Amino acid sequence: MARRPGLIADVFIGLWSIFQGLGVTLSNWLRRPRITEDYPAKPAYTYPRFRGRMVHKRDETGRLKCTACLACQKACPTLAIPHIKGDDNKGREKRAAEYIWDGGRCLFCNLCVEACPFGAITLNGTFSTVGESRENTHFSLEEMLEPEPQTAGEAA
């Protein structure tokens, strides 16, 4: 067992440790940027494989990819996709017209994304699924659709 230092040595060792501690807190004090994010004021950083709100993809022509085949609805373990309806496909391929995803029920298991034969949906949107009532956590197709890709002419 190590011999305990004498009183005077003890005092100086203790003082030194106090200054070391003050140095640690000072380095945290001066650290910029801070670790805590200023979330609602600034958008929070999400990692690439982060799962959040459902996003509906568009194809190259800017058209919706989802064909209302209901594969995702069947795959969903928590019935978080209560309503899908196709459009009246007169003379063209069928696409979804209505699609509701329940952010309150979803457990972000990604089974719907894996089930989708067209790669039409992903679960990598923003993480905020907050609403003021139960109905407000339901998201419609318009809310989930990814923005129109800008063509070269428009961007210029």
Add this chain to the structure above:
Amino acid sequence: MSVGPYLRLTAWWQASGWPTWIADTIWMVLMAAIVTVFIMVTVLVLVWLERKVSGDIQSRVGPNRVGGRFGPLQTAADALKLLMKEDIIAEGTDKVVFILAPFVVFVPTLLVFMVVPFSGTWIVSDLNLGVLFVVAVSAFPVVGLIMAGWSSNNKYAIMGALRAAAQSLSYEVPLLMAMVCVVVAAGSLRIGDIVEAQRGGHWFILRFPLQLAFVIYFITALAEVNRVPFDLPEAESELVAGYHVEYSGMRFAFFFLAEFAHLFFVSAFCATLFFGAWEGPWLPPVAWFLIKSYAIVIVIMWVRWTLPRLRIDQVMSFAWKLLVPVGLAAVMLTALVRMQGRW
């Protein structure tokens, strides 16, 4: 606040034929009002500062919503909330003592601001025995703490009150010794003389044995205002909140007010004793005094968010076994140097 206007005012008053005591009363009430308003504003600033400093040290943001980007009105909002809260007096309490206790704590902390020299002329009353007055009055809040703890009829409250009493009385002794060092060096108990002795950059912190006194003063000041690492009277993790467990609303706010006012006083007095009070170049004296005081306040906050809490037996043995002997040595050393006529 200074003597000059006071004398001129009383002379003018006497010339107009009214009795003097009316003028004196108005003068005193005015001074008390000014000091009270100053303390209120200071406490608001200090609480905000404490939150910002703690936020920064813990890599958080701190208040940033109320009243602009840096949340300057956060404390005002909190004070408003405390004002509107229900005034709860628990059933088993000793009502009279319970109601009296916050004021017994608050009034002495108000009184000590009487001798704080904001500048050469801005001092409410430059007493002959200024330092003695400070020691006597700033030891008094302990009575209020014991009243609060005992009348609350709560085990945590009384534990906190007993710890507060033991700690404050123990640390009063080395604190007194640190002040005696300064008094010996200055040769007077009057605050004005102590400041005068440091004029021209000869601050007491720069003179040989008084650094020891400063270290003792700083440590005991932390203990006097019950801050980490000496916050045993209100140790949250052991005693919930200490002596003010049963208090709510404005009664609690008075304890809070007294605590932060005492914190500022201790810093201001530290600036007075060791850092030349209001002396400094370019800026007006009041600005220098506030800068020095706030710098010491920030250091105390820095210490608070760095160190862990001591155990109660460690606190007591530290005071009696280490600080008191070192304090005695410091007093003797200062007296010896003074006798030799060095400096």
